[in-house]
Amino acid sequence: MPELPEVETIRRGLAERLPGQTITGVRVRQAQLRHLVDVAALHEHAVGRMIMRVDRRAKYLLVRLQPDYVLILHLGMTGRLWVGPPADQDALHDHLIFSLGPDLELRFHDTRRFGMCFLTTEARLPHHPRLSHLGPEPFSTAFSSAYLLERAQGLHKPVKNFLMDAAVVVGVGNIYASESLFLARLRPTRAVGRLRLQHWERLCTAVQQVLQAAIEHHGTSFSDYVDSEGRQGSFQNQLFVYGRDGEPCHRDGRLIQRMVQAGRSSYYCPGCQR
């Protein structure tokens, strides 16, 4: 499943090619994605509008249209976006095709159809049901050790589950939570209510470091993730603990352990992480 670094990589690719292009047509081959796509709204409000910018909020891509509409795209588990010359024929799971004049198109392909596409306005965007509950972005000033300390007060949740809660901070998925906790030298099971400011400082820095490094490596490719140019990421070669159970820790040589928390695999070094 694409996480924040993968979505940010895709955003950067789209941001190089889409601004200045006008949506000249939309074809919806399958409207039943995770939510039903409002085909009439796309025809009425997206067609004929110029794309101004491509932004991101959590794992949602925000394609900003002139003057005040926002096309929200989410890749779900297996979604892909392609920008290129119009294809000769549609592939089986090509669900949405946005024509951008005669020579370019944006294609949304999704085998499992957990992806999403909504159209809203700038005014309604902050209240959109998919976005309104989201916590701060990990690279924003709102994401700080003081904020995390305050937010964790009185909670007994394990720190890994806390970190993966989108209401606390967006974009820290399973891989990046394990990696951040390794860098911060915290065991994934530590109860958040008992962590001190110094722990949160380490964790805050670690989350930003891990996500930044992953973005620089164009994300992590395990199965079918590719960016908008069809390229794979390479962060999977930089992982300290994720997927490395039974292998030696790069820091102290102890064997990396795996355990299951909230139904997801967690990986940690029993030597480095307390």
Ligand SMILES: [Zn+2]
């Ligand atoms: Zn270690």
